[in-house]
Amino acid sequence: AQSVTQLDSHVSVSEGTPVLLRCNYSSSYSPSLFWYVQHPNKGLQLLLKYTSAATLVKGINGFEAEFKKSETSFHLTKPSAHMSDAAEYFCVVSDPVSGTYKYIFGTGTRLKVLA
Amino acid sequence: AAGVIQSPRHLIKEKRETATLKCYPIPRHDTVYWYQQGPGQDPQFLISFYEKMQSDKGSIPDRFSAQQFSDYHSELNMSSLELGDSALYFCASSSRDSSGGELFFGEGSRLTVL
Numbered sequence: 001a002q003s004v005t006q007l008d009s010h011v012s013v014s015e016g017t018p019v020l021l022r023c024n025y026s027s028s029y030s031p032s033l034f035w036y037v038q039h040p041n042k043g044l045q046l047l048l049k050y051t052s053a054a055t056l057v058k059g060i061n062g063f064e065a066e067f068k069k070s071e072t073s074f075h076l077t078k079p080s081a082h083m084s085d086a087a088e089y090f091c092v093v094s095d096p097v098s099g100t101y102k103y104i105f106g107t108g109t110r111l112k113v114l115a
Numbered sequence: 116a117a118g119v120i121q122s123p124r125h126l127i128k129e130k131r132e133t134a135t136l137k138c139y140p141i142p143r144h145d146t147v148y149w150y151q152q153g154p155g156q157d158p159q160f161l162i163s164f165y166e167k168m169q170s171d172k173g174s175i176p177d178r179f180s181a182q183q184f185s186d187y188h189s190e191l192n193m194s195s196l197e198l199g200d201s202a203l204y205f206c207a208s209s210s211r212d213s214s215g216g217e218l219f220f221g222e223g224s225r226l227t228v229l
Contacts, residue, residue, distance in 0.1 A: 032216055043119075043205060043220040044158070051216065090157060094216055100146050100165045101209065101216055108157045 002027045002095045006106035014114045019063075019078040021109045023091035026072060032101075033074045034092040035065055038108075044090065050074060061085070086113045117141055119221035121206050127227045128196050136191040136224045140208030146170065147189040148218065149181060150205040158205060164189060165211070196228045 007022040025031060032051045036044040048059025055067045065076045074091060091106040120139040128134050140147050146165045150158035151174075160173035164183035175181070178196075183189045193200060203225050207218040 034217055036220075041203075041223075041225075043222040044207075044218075045220070046217050049217050092218075100163065100170045100211055102163075102171055103148070103160070103218055105157045105160075 002029070002031065002093050002104050004091050004093050004104050004106040006089075006091050006109050008109050009107065010110050010112065012112040012114060013081045015083055016080050019076070019081045019085065019111065021076040021089050021091075021111065023074045023076065023106060024072055025074060025091070025093045027093060027095075029096065032094040033065075033067065034094070034103075035059065035063070035074075035076050036090045036092060038088045038090065040087075047076070047089075081111075081113045083113050083115065086111055119206055119208050119219050121204075121221035121224050123224060124222065125225050125227075127229065129229055130196055130198065132196050132228075133192065133194045134196060134226060135193070136204050136206075136226070138189045138191070138206030138208075138221060140187055140189070140206070141210075141219055144187070144208035144210045144219070146209045146211060147183055147187070148207045148209070149175075149189070149191050150207065152203045152205060152223075154202075156202075161191070193226075196226075198228050201226060201228045 005024045034049045035047040038044045048057045050067045058064045094101045148163040149161040152158045161175040163171045167183045181191045203223045205223045207220045
């Protein structure tokens with residue numbers, strides 16, 4: 001069975017400094033991995049996805065993530081945090097089930113950006 | 116571009132009442148997922164449908180049922196509501212044929228049970 005572990009439940013950074021949100025996964029398959037962002041009382045928005053193409057994936061709003069198979073990691077980074085980045089971030093792995101997909105969510109990391 | 120549409124956006128019910136949430140997936144998406152997100156929680160998978168048939172089941176209570184109709188919209192029916200059912204309910208859709216397989220989420224329906 002696949003699983004996802006987000007190593008930090010809360011991360012605080014100062015505006016303009018780098019962001020690192022950590023995600024480790026376990027998978028029996030060649031996984032598809034995603035990062036979603038959720039602003040308060042909003043739906044989840046896809047930031048980026050890895051689907052066995054390039055290991056360094058670029059997403060929206062300056063975010064990127066690197067798939068490292070040897071470390072079973074898919075950490076999310078951004079060079080310079082903006083106040084609008086404050087939100088909840090979810091790492092997700094997909095698992096094929098009966099011809100469709102099951103999506104396993106991490107427990108989320110709340111990013112706080114300090115002025 | 117068309118997104119996933121959920122209705123109603125907000126719903127207030129009393130204990131033991133029933134509620135129905137609706138979800139309209141992105142056109143040509145064949146799979147619909149329902150999630151429940153309690154305060155401060157990550158989304159919990161309830162149930163999914165592929166081509167109008169239930170494809171997977173998660174932590175959905177027996178008091179809840181769902182179906183996907185011929186036009187691919189889906190409804191989540193919740194009966195004998197309890198205080199603990201207060202949550203944000205998300206619908207998401209995807210296409211099995213898309214290379215990425217990512218989920219597209221609606222804005223959610225917030226259910227408050229009093």
